[in-house]
Amino acid sequence: MTGSESLFTKLTAGYDESLSRGGVDGERIAQRLSELSMIGASPDGGVTRPGYSAEEKQAKQVVKSWMEQSGLQVTEDGAGNVIGRLEGIESGPAILSGSHVDSVPNGGDFDGPLGVIAALEVAEAWRETGYEPRKPYEVVVFSDEEGTRFGAGLTGSHAMAGQLTEEETNLKVDSEGKSFETVIEEYGSTLPAVWRAKRKMSEIELFVELHIEQGKLLEKHGLSVGAVKGIAGPVWMNVTFEGEAGHAGNTPMDDRRDSMVAASHFIHMVSTLPRQFSDTAVATIGKLNVFPNGVNVIPQKVELTVDIRDIHEDKRDALVEAIIEAAEQSGVSHHVDVTCQKTLTVQPLLVNEKLLTDMKESISEFGMEPMELMSGAGHDAMVVGREVPSAMLFVQSKKGISHNPEEWTDLSHCVVGIHVLKDFIEKQMERS
């Protein structure tokens, strides 16, 4: 079986067909998840689709074809965000729903694509049932949400929301040393076109994103879906320890400027700091490069990344300062130079109270307990949510696994989530 058939087969095995109703079609959802899972697929079942890569572009092409088949008017802005628009009976601000199709290295099949497919499935269901939305509806695919390419993500939503800064784009250099401008030109756009992607927020009434929970709470409570009440804001940093390369055999231990030892001491401190600031604070060293990386060479330089988050902005910022201090301290005690450079800072977002209540109401409509939960993971909704009222709906993740080929959400949870999303959007369509 090819990967696509195996994912489709796995998703539909034991699927309760009765959940496919009202135009929402579980098989179509499974088919589309499977089709996207083949783009950037790795042998162990993961996917790698960096932002502005050929793989992300290919995945967007596939989504565009679905949008066209579904009668949406398809456009792509200068930042590579894909928009499928359905006019409403009335004109006015649109209701947007969507997510992303780029991925982390060797990520899972649901993080991002499920939110895009869900938003499109709402339009498909309306087409099949003859429902005409009162307001314009747009399905959105945001570019480069994960930040795999440049070490700073949410690029598409930042651009659309007008939050992308020159400083942020100047910092975006990929692992081949390519600047954001070069990458965006190779992608088929231009830097001026990226700036033009800034959209009048008055054109948008609200944004809602369906996403996998990437945590264990819904599974623990036996729930398919949950209403997100807040999204933790990340600060990403590049930290470099610069010592002196030397001979591993002939350099006494007390005569070294070993950047690896300094980095290791720092990494241990980073693992202990968050709990001193708040129960919801986290910090992660996700990437580490050693130079010159030789078995018998004392490392001259170690470059690593730190991802620091909390839902409480003041505590997060205090933790960031403490982590910078720890880096400097480790540098001093190991006689190496240290530089810390922030590459991404996103404010935490509390979801619009009214929309949170509405989302919980839609969940209750399906006889489910309307659980509220916080998102430690970042999402485009926290960028758009700075400008327009935004909401998120989580669907259950198996064992909370994500950013991993083992990432999994049962098709039944996906379909239940889409029914709730559709109900939520239809209620917003009716609101004046």
Ligand code: HGY
């Ligand atoms: O990093 C995150 O929280 C998200 O997966 N982009």
Ligand code: MN
């Ligand atoms: Mn992710």
Ligand code: MN
């Ligand atoms: Mn995501």
